[in-house]
Amino acid sequence: MALKGNLKDFSTTQLLNLVNLARKTGKLDVNQDGSSAYLYFKEGRLVHATNSSDGGHLMTMLVKMGKLSREQAGVANKKSASSSDKVVGKYLMDSKLVTREDIVQGVKDYMLEIVYDLFTWELGDFFFEQNSLPSGNRITMPLNLDNVILEGNRRVQESGRLQDELPDLGKIALKITDKPLRGVKLTQDDWRVISHIHPRNSVKQIAQNNKMDEFQVRKIVYGMLQAGLVEIIHPEGLEPKKQRRPVTRAGRRAASQTPAEKRSVVTKLIDRIKRI
Amino acid sequence: MQTVKMVVTGPFSAGKTEFIQSVSEIDVVKTERKISSDAERVKNETTVAMDFGRITVDDDLVLYLFGTPGQRRFDFMWEILSEGMLGFIVLVDSVRPETFREAKHILEIFKSYATTPYVIAANKQDLPDAWSPEDIKIALKVGKGTKVLSCVARDKETVKTVLLELLYSILEKMQAEEDM
Numbered sequence: 001m002a003l004k005g006n007l008k009d010f011s012t013t014q015l016l017n018l019v020n021l022a023r024k025t026g027k028l029d030v031n032q033d034g035s036s037a038y039l040y041f042k043e044g045r046l047v048h049a050t051n052s053s054d055g056g057h058l059m060t061m062l063v064k065m066g067k068l069s070r071e072q073a074g075v076a077n078k079k080s081a082s083s084s085d086k087v088v089g090k091y092l093m094d095s096k097l098v099t100r101e102d103i104v105q106g107v108k109d110y111m112l113e114i115v116y117d118l119f120t121w122e123l124g125d126f127f128f129e130q131n132s133l134p135s136g137n138r139i140t141m142p143l144n145l146d147n148v149i150l151e152g153n154r155r156v157q158e159s160g161r162l163q164d165e166l167p168d169l170g171k172i173a174l175k176i177t178d179k180p181l182r183g184v185k186l187t188q189d190d191w192r193v194i195s196h197i198h199p200r201n202s203v204k205q206i207a208q209n210n211k212m213d214e215f216q217v218r219k220i221v222y223g224m225l226q227a228g229l230v231e232i233i234h235p236e237g238l239e240p241k242k243q244r245r246p247v248t249r250a251g252r253r254a255a256s257q258t259p260a261e262k263r264s265v266v267t268k269l270i271d272r273i274k275r276i
Numbered sequence: 277m278q279t280v281k282m283v284v285t286g287p288f289s290a291g292k293t294e295f296i297q298s299v300s301e302i303d304v305v306k307t308e309r310k311i312s313s314d315a316e317r318v319k320n321e322t323t324v325a326m327d328f329g330r331i332t333v334d335d336d337l338v339l340y341l342f343g344t345p346g347q348r349r350f351d352f353m354w355e356i357l358s359e360g361m362l363g364f365i366v367l368v369d370s371v372r373p374e375t376f377r378e379a380k381h382i383l384e385i386f387k388s389y390a391t392t393p394y395v396i397a398a399n400k401q402d403l404p405d406a407w408s409p410e411d412i413k414i415a416l417k418v419g420k421g422t423k424v425l426s427c428v429a430r431d432k433e434t435v436k437t438v439l440l441e442l443l444y445s446i447l448e449k450m451q452a453e454e455d456m
């Protein structure tokens with residue numbers, strides 16, 4: 001079973017959402033023009049991220065995030081002489097080059113930088129390798145994907161995709177899902193939208209109530225949708241079309257049957273198909 | 277003589293014709309190719325642009341399977357095809373995620389025509405690059421209660437399972453409505 005495709009058809013947001021909801025474990029490999037990003041997940045959380053040029057070593061991450069100078073890293077590299085980042089990290093702390101917080105923050109920021117960058121990729125072949133985890137030598141840090149998806153989407157400026165996902169704002173309303181909002185970092189604008197959610201309010205009305213333009217509200221709604229915080233419903237008063245009176249002979253006949261007759265038709269079909 | 281129908285829909289090349297062919301007792305009447313090759317011929321030709329299969333139950337009951345044309349330019353036919361249907365099946369090409377959005381769109385349109393039950397069939401599961409039904413379920417953002425079934429249109433047994441699952445859903449819905 002594979003999970004393969006291109007970001008132009010299935011975006012970073014959609015992929016992370018899938019990993020999050022299905023609580024997947026494995027490695028997501030995205031490649032475009034020879035440069036690759038690798039994200040590792042454990043039970044739906046991001047635990048490690050790197051790219052083809054960096055390699056995911058602790059020292060590289062800390063240098064990139066400005067927690068360690070190149071010179072310090074060069075010296076430390078020779079002295080600690082270990083391929084295990086846990087050993088390297090201990091050495092760096094023991095020699096007072098960095099604190100534990102520096103390491104935690106540095107690794108986290110580095111991972112987020114890789115993953116947020118991925119949100120801006122419009123193209124890229126991806127492949128998910130089930131159950132593949134980073135080598136035991138690398139440092140991992142579990143990050144909740146809800147917040148990553150929300151923040152990543154705030155950085156997506158491309159409106160074409162938003163337009164595609166949410167075509168007619170006047171014809172859709174929102175419903176808050178039962179996913180707990182606690183622990184999710186919402187912005188003030190997110191809350192403004194949430195406070196106007198009602199089955200009778202179309203997204204267009206929500207935007208008007210908040211004096212937001214369509215692009216703004218699209219971005220917010222799209223992000224919350226992808227994080228599974230809200231779902232789209234038909235606004236009340238705009239129910240799907242009622243089935244018209246059947247005009248075909250078969251249709252009229254079916255409409256005049258009693259419930260028991262209808263059920264017997266279905267049971268007969270079931271028996272027949274089993275015998276094919 | 278009573279006829280009932282079910283509609284098999286889904287994006288271009290998802291396997292609708294193959295699906296119907298697997299269980300139909302007549303050769304599927306394929307009308308689409310003719311029309312695509314001769315797009316100039318209009319109206320009365322296009323009204324038959326669909327696949328058509330048959331399963332006879334007994335002297336009094338026949339099931340017709342209608343396959344919708346996959347190309348968007350025939351979507352004016354969908355509503356006519358869906359009229360009076362017992363239920364519908366949305367076939368998804370599991371190896372082409374670029375068609376998932378279209379599949380979702382088709383699903384939403386058919387749902388707006390009728391409140392009849394439906395199932396989603398994740399087709400081409402025999403191919404190594406196929407996305408799993410579970411992943412497709414999330415990708416299409418369908419509710420927990422929606423059945424997304426594994427399918428290989430060439431394999432009669434999986435096609436039967438899909439049809440049966442749809443019929444079970446239909447039966448359940450009838451039961452629920454009677455109990456109300």
Ligand SMILES: Nc1nc2c(ncn2[C@@H]2O[C@H](COP(=O)(O)OP(=O)(O)OP(=O)(O)O)[C@@H](O)[C@H]2O)c(=O)[nH]1
Binds near residue numbers: 346
């Ligand atoms: N491997 C594999 N190939 C399949 C399967 N189902 C269909 N195909 C192939 O996929 C292609 C498209 O199948 P069709 O049945 O023509 O698809 P369709 O949905 O009727 O296509 P349109 O009518 O053109 O929209 C054909 O080459 C089929 O042989 C399947 O389950 N497995």
Ligand SMILES: [Mg+2]
Binds near residue numbers: 292294308327343346
């Ligand atoms: Mg066909």
